[in-house]
Amino acid sequence: QVHLVESGGGLVQPGGSLRLSCQASEFIFDHYTLAWFRQAPGKEREKVSCISTSDGTTYPADSVKGRFTISRDNAKNTVYLQMNSLKPEDTAVYYCNPGDPRLIQYWDQGTQVTVSS
Secondary structure, eight states: OOOOOEEEEEEETTTHHHHHHHEHHHHHHHSOOEEEEETTTTTTOOOEEOOOOOOOOOEOOOOTTTTTEEEEEEETTTEEEEEEEGGGGGEEEEEEEEGGGOOOOOOOOOOEEEEOO
């Protein structure tokens, strides 16, 4: 069973930064490419960035390229999303899940990120 827990969301002003964390079970962390997704009100869910489990290669979406950085801490079975230069349009619920949609079992409550002055 896929077990992932997101944290780190909050309210931040435009131009600010936040770091999200995704704690994964050891099996998931070691075997699955993990990704961050987000869904804003009234919009479809989109993949923000993912990181390969084999070599750490990252694949950011064009909308966040240069502002968001995904990384992983192998000792902590944790994937991070460092978000800089945040914009109001980054406001969304952020989720962590396997990057391969065939491996996604469910969507939990995610973590809310609100960018507002």
